[in-house]
Amino acid sequence: MGTVLPATRTGGLWPLSNRFDIVLDLDSPRPGSPTDTTETSVRRRRRTTGAGAAAVAVAVLATALATTGGTADAAEPERLVVDLGTDTGAFHGGASGSLYGVYGDGVPSRNLLEGMHVRTVSTKAQDGPQHPGADALEVLPPFVDSGGKDVYIYMTDIYRGFPYQWPGADGPARLADFKEKITKQVRQVLTMGEYRDHVVYVPFNEPEGNMFGTGEWSYNKVSWLNDPQYYFTAWKEVYRLIKSLDPGARIAGPNTSVLYDQVKGFLRYAKANDVVPDVMTWHELSSPAAVRTNVAKYRQMEKDVGVGPLPVNVNEYGHNYHLSVPGQVVQWVSAIEESKIDADLAYWNIDGNLNDSAVEANKGNGQWWLFNAYGQMTGHTVQVTAPHPNQQYTLQGVATLDRGKRQSRALFGGKSGDADIVFENVDPGLFGTTVRATVQEIPWTGQVGDSAQPLRLADQEVRVGADGTVTLPMTGMNEMSAYQVILSPGGKGGKPAEPSVSWRKSYEAENASYTGGGYSKNGPEGSPSQVGKFATSGMYNVGGLRSGSDGVLAFDVEVPQDGTYDLSVFANSYNLYDLVKEQGPTNVFLRVDGKDPQELRLPLGYKWVVWGHTDTSVRLTAGKHRVTLAAQDPDLGVTKGDAIIDKIDLKLRDRRVTAPAIYEAEYATLSQTAPRYGGDSGAGAVPLPEGATATFWVYSPTDGESTVSVDHLGDGKAGLALNGERLDVPKAGGAKAGTDTVRLFLSGGINKVTVTGASGALLLDRLRVTPSSGTLVPTVYQAENGSVSGAAKVTDAYSFASGGKAVTGVGNGKGNALTLDVVAERSGAHALTIRYSNAEQAPATHYNPDPIARHADLSVNGGPARRVLFPTTFHFNNFWDLTVPVTLKEGTNRLTFTAEELPDFDGDTYNQYDQRSPYAPVIDRVAITPLAHK
Numbered sequence: 001m002g003t004v005l006p007a008t009r010t011g012g013l014w015p016l017s018n019r020f021d022i023v024l025d026l027d028s029p030r031p032g033s034p035t036d037t038t039e040t041s042v043r044r045r046r047r048t049t050g051a052g053a054a055a056v057a058v059a060v061l062a063t064a065l066a067t068t069g070g071t072a073d074a075a076e077p078e079r080l081v082v083d084l085g086t087d088t089g090a091f092h093g094g095a096s097g098s099l100y101g102v103y104g105d106g107v108p109s110r111n112l113l114e115g116m117h118v119r120t121v122s123t124k125a126q127d128g129p130q131h132p133g134a135d136a137l138e139v140l141p142p143f144v145d146s147g148g149k150d151v152y153i154y155m156t157d158i159y160r161g162f163p164y165q166w167p168g169a170d171g172p173a174r175l176a177d178f179k180e181k182i183t184k185q186v187r188q189v190l191t192m193g194e195y196r197d198h199v200v201y202v203p204f205n206e207p208e209g210n211m212f213g214t215g216e217w218s219y220n221k222v223s224w225l226n227d228p229q230y231y232f233t234a235w236k237e238v239y240r241l242i243k244s245l246d247p248g249a250r251i252a253g254p255n256t257s258v259l260y261d262q263v264k265g266f267l268r269y270a271k272a273n274d275v276v277p278d279v280m281t282w283h284e285l286s287s288p289a290a291v292r293t294n295v296a297k298y299r300q301m302e303k304d305v306g307v308g309p310l311p312v313n314v315n316e317y318g319h320n321y322h323l324s325v326p327g328q329v330v331q332w333v334s335a336i337e338e339s340k341i342d343a344d345l346a347y348w349n350i351d352g353n354l355n356d357s358a359v360e361a362n363k364g365n366g367q368w369w370l371f372n373a374y375g376q377m378t379g380h381t382v383q384v385t386a387p388h389p390n391q392q393y394t395l396q397g398v399a400t401l402d403r404g405k406r407q408s409r410a411l412f413g414g415k416s417g418d419a420d421i422v423f424e425n426v427d428p429g430l431f432g433t434t435v436r437a438t439v440q441e442i443p444w445t446g447q448v449g450d451s452a453q454p455l456r457l458a459d460q461e462v463r464v465g466a467d468g469t470v471t472l473p474m475t476g477m478n479e480m481s482a483y484q485v486i487l488s489p490g491g492k493g494g495k496p497a498e499p500s501v502s503w504r505k506s507y508e509a510e511n512a513s514y515t516g517g518g519y520s521k522n523g524p525e526g527s528p529s530q531v532g533k534f535a536t537s538g539m540y541n542v543g544g545l546r547s548g549s550d551g552v553l554a555f556d557v558e559v560p561q562d563g564t565y566d567l568s569v570f571a572n573s574y575n576l577y578d579l580v581k582e583q584g585p586t587n588v589f590l591r592v593d594g595k596d597p598q599e600l601r602l603p604l605g606y607k608w609v610v611w612g613h614t615d616t617s618v619r620l621t622a623g624k625h626r627v628t629l630a631a632q633d634p635d636l637g638v639t640k641g642d643a644i645i646d647k648i649d650l651k652l653r654d655r656r657v658t659a660p661a662i663y664e665a666e667y668a669t670l671s672q673t674a675p676r677y678g679g680d681s682g683a684g685a686v687p688l689p690e691g692a693t694a695t696f697w698v699y700s701p702t703d704g705e706s707t708v709s710v711d712h713l714g715d716g717k718a719g720l721a722l723n724g725e726r727l728d729v730p731k732a733g734g735a736k737a738g739t740d741t742v743r744l745f746l747s748g749g750i751n752k753v754t755v756t757g758a759s760g761a762l763l764l765d766r767l768r769v770t771p772s773s774g775t776l777v778p779t780v781y782q783a784e785n786g787s788v789s790g791a792a793k794v795t796d797a798y799s800f801a802s803g804g805k806a807v808t809g810v811g812n813g814k815g816n817a818l819t820l821d822v823v824a825e826r827s828g829a830h831a832l833t834i835r836y837s838n839a840e841q842a843p844a845t846h847y848n849p850d851p852i853a854r855h856a857d858l859s860v861n862g863g864p865a866r867r868v869l870f871p872t873t874f875h876f877n878n879f880w881d882l883t884v885p886v887t888l889k890e891g892t893n894r895l896t897f898t899a900e901e902l903p904d905f906d907g908d909t910y911n912q913y914d915q916r917s918p919y920a921p922v923i924d925r926v927a928i929t930p931l932a933h934k
């Protein structure tokens, strides 16, 4: 939201240079309907080898190229040149902003916020009726506590509808109403203590499209772009009003949907009347190229007018085709970082998921990991020359050099196939004559598909060429992936680590054969000319597997060796589609060569063509096999629902893949220390004197036990913390090199592990993490075996609830409660894992679906209740796990779940649009697990 509708956007307001063919997917394609299966549209070069195909051979050679920028032979690969000798300014990190990406404390989790390094978030005025959640003053504390810088309050979003439905008989009456509401908003901000320093007021949003446009809900049907007097006066009055109430206020504007030429007039007026915004804002839904061009254009306007330079926040960027796709978003990130501005990912879908970065409450997709890597860049950016500078849908990148850390990082992507990544002017004083290069891939995992940590493609020692260059030939790149190279001093480090990937291949559903009824080949989906549609592998997908169908989708695969293979089915069902509403997740049946049937439940999405993945494993012998997905199985049953399939990924699960994940300390986020190069593993190790920290973002596929090995080189001791809580385990380290092993309960998705120096200066080498079992054993309690009171009741309405039963009706007052008695073997910190479902949704006024995060007020042993938010699971029969830490006493502990609707900020009034739920989610079961054991 926060965007004029596409009809307006293409309706003549756009300058020609910004005109872009936007096709918004308002009418979701129905998989059952016949679709155009011809491929007459402009079809872009697709990757030729499947998703990074077999052996992503990233051969790394120390090649000293004779020239840079000479006439390249046509057969030579493209080159992305990172010039470490040309400093382009301090790393800014502004691209990781979000419009409406935070619902409230816990949705997404603080881990996701902090680990994504979200710098700015734009969100609705407290208690505004635009969308559920995302209330500015509820977002502010968890956001700032998670390292966020600024919360931009969309003051207009105190109104319903888009355009904003501000009441009043005429323009002046409407503005008077708005001023009243602004006054109330500022007074509320003033109660927020030091958090108020992190507030930026945005009094108008896309004023040309609504309040000061020409429509029904405009001030006087006069567009300010033609006659600015009404808007400019309103700006001046509102600006002065805010500053009179809060003299320290920062105010942002004009927040137009594009950088109009008329913005120059706005600046002139603002300067003349002493109402210049503290932050300049506009939207770039166009292209990364437009970001660079328009920031430059704006800087020239400033010079012409004689203001600034002001901080800039492009507080809406990207389209559905780009979002969630690391290879696309890295192109935007490169342009935004180069422009040294802040920018917020656009909000086209649901709120609270960091603009299609967050999965469930605490998992990240590929886009999340891209921002995790971006946010860990430090030092200064250096000049990157792309093979096609400032041209979208080509290889683009961003790079840094941290001289104190003696490390360079480059993030790049956007192209399939081969390219050379060339580092020039590699300073021998910093790096020596040999560098250690670690190359990682951050793949696309769908909008709602969880992603593990980046894949390690290569880890190599490379001689620096006589001319100071290091060339890394990348082969078999996937245009949907982003890639990272980390360069450190080499020559003295440990043995290079093996890649963490083995043989892998993707098979597009649109290339698979189909028998039976109901087939449709759907697409083209998102593409450069259809950026409003969702990204899809190969641009097409297949429908047909649904209730009543006899369809079989057959993939002919060929694998190199006998073994276990991980199989990911990229699929989607629209949660509100009639056939899907009946059961929730659509079930389909997998067989290999007609044998070994498995039932798979496919992921749900908030719209059609929103991809997740369902993962399983299969045993395959070397050679050819037929993998089938069917809507019927003679042994297992029939499909209920309706799903579309994008592709399957097949990956050999060998020693490389099952080895513990490696998190090198020298690549971690460091405070009060710097790496020391040379060591047992990777490029080096990190000394941790007292108080110094190394922070790792550690992945776990599920909520459960992992074995964390702390490899160190001695010289001190350090304490461990998990997700900000100090762990009750002995300190790691000692006088001599060694490994300390601790079992930790990790939350599914992202975990923050902090190692803090305690005594001496422990030389921390790395963490190794692998899922394990048997030490931290969960005790499971079915909710239906607890005691319920009032309207809370046990239900068997949800077939996918464990034990076939769950508890519903908790909430709408403390009298309707669920109570569970759980037993802890010892006192201390435990993980409470709640299996729940929630599909409450509020009526929406425009294209954003408005799912509601329900909450539970959880009390342990009668203590004060803690409010836990539960994001939508898209269907009440779709259950997810959510873990919260609790402190238990030895023996029996009583957990009480209640819920009641929270009033507005004033404590008296309530939301009038059913946007705050009085209910807890459906609770299936809980599990209690000790948090740590050493």
Ligand SMILES: [Ca+2]
Residues within 6 Å of the ligand: 508, 509, 510, 536, 537, 538, 539, 540, 541, 645, 646, 647
């Ligand atoms: Ca496909």
Ligand SMILES: [Ca+2]
Residues within 6 Å of the ligand: 664, 665, 666, 679, 680, 681, 682, 683, 684, 685, 764, 765, 766
């Ligand atoms: Ca190391």
Ligand SMILES: [Ca+2]
Residues within 6 Å of the ligand: 782, 783, 784, 801, 802, 803, 804, 805, 806, 923, 924, 925
């Ligand atoms: Ca149950």
